[in-house]
Amino acid sequence: MLMGKSIIGVMTLVAEMGSELILSFKGEDEKEAAKEIIDYFNRGFDEM
Amino acid sequence: VKTFSQIYKESSNKIAGIAAAPGINIARAYTFTKEKLYVNDGAIVNVEEALENLNEAIAKSKKELHKIFELARTTMNDIRAAIFEAQMMILDDPILIDNIKRRITEEKRIPEYIVNDEISIYQNMMRSSNEIYMKERAHDIEDIKNRIIRNLQKKRWQSKIAENVIVIAETLSPSDAILFSRMNVKDLLLIMGDLLHMQL
Numbered sequence: 001m002l003m004g005k006s007i008i009g010v011m012t013l014v015a016e017m018g019s020e021l022i023l024s025f026k027g028e029d030e031k032e033a034a035k036e037i038i039d040y041f042n043r044g045f046d047e048m
Numbered sequence: 049v050k051t052f053s054q055i056y057k058e059s060s061n062k063i064a065g066i067a068a069a070p071g072i073n074i075a076r077a078y079t080f081t082k083e084k085l086y087v088n089d090g091a092i093v094n095v096e097e098a099l100e101n102l103n104e105a106i107a108k109s110k111k112e113l114h115k116i117f118e119l120a121r122t123t124m125n126d127i128r129a130a131i132f133e134a135q136m137m138i139l140d141d142p143i144l145i146d147n148i149k150r151r152i153t154e155e156k157r158i159p160e161y162i163v164n165d166e167i168s169i170y171q172n173m174m175r176s177s178n179e180i181y182m183k184e185r186a187h188d189i190e191d192i193k194n195r196i197i198r199n200l201q202k203k204r205w206q207s208k209i210a211e212n213v214i215v216i217a218e219t220l221s222p223s224d225a226i227l228f229s230r231m232n233v234k235d236l237l238l239i240m241g242d243l244l245h246m247q248l
Binding site for chain 1: 134137138141142143144167170173174177179182185189
């Protein structure tokens with residue numbers, strides 16, 4: 001478990017290509033946030 | 049700067065091969081060695097003052113990085129400049145900064161020791177990765193770690209060097225490279241070049 005707001009935590013997650021991740025969203029704009037992140041994954045992190 | 053073909057024509061001692069650089073630069077060498085940062089350890093009595101010093105050092109580091117980021121955006125593209133934006137985000141990292149503050153309060157040790165220790169934990173995690181990409185990120189974080197520590201020690205980094213020289217360095221942090229790009233540096237020779245993908 002790590003908080004997505006922590007950039008250093010996300011970096012050290014060492015989520016290499018092919019890793020499986022479970023994301024959960026909590027907060028006022030959780031629906032919008034989830035949609036954004038799903039889009040971002042589907043877009044290949046804008047790197048593809 | 050003479051081109052290779054010019055040099056080749058004029059030369060009496062010819063070696064055939066493929067040139068990896070567009071030409072040859074001849075200038076005075078300037079060895080750049082970064083002032084070594086010594087991290088002190090010691091007990092503190094006044095926790096509040098220590099936390100205040102930490103906040104000041106973080107604010108100062110942010111200001112410096114902001115300047116470098118703006119400079120980077122004018123000298124290179126936005127994607128490359130984004131490294132400095134990521135460094136600024138690390139200064140705003142709630143988990144990292146809260147951990148550092150909590151440890152200062154609990155362990156009553158000087159901030160520079162805690163900053164060094166806490167960030168090094170993450171660096172070691174990155175270095176133990178099998179991915180070269182991850183190992184390189186540990187190097188990026190070194191830059192920000194040293195910046196905070198230096199600001200805690202209220203020191204300044206050298207940011208001016210002689211002009212028209214070829215800089216020889218073991219390795220350069222992205223922010224060093226940006227500062228050099230502002231000056232009239234002829235060329236750059238890195239001993240550990242693989243760690244840094246950056247051009248002036």
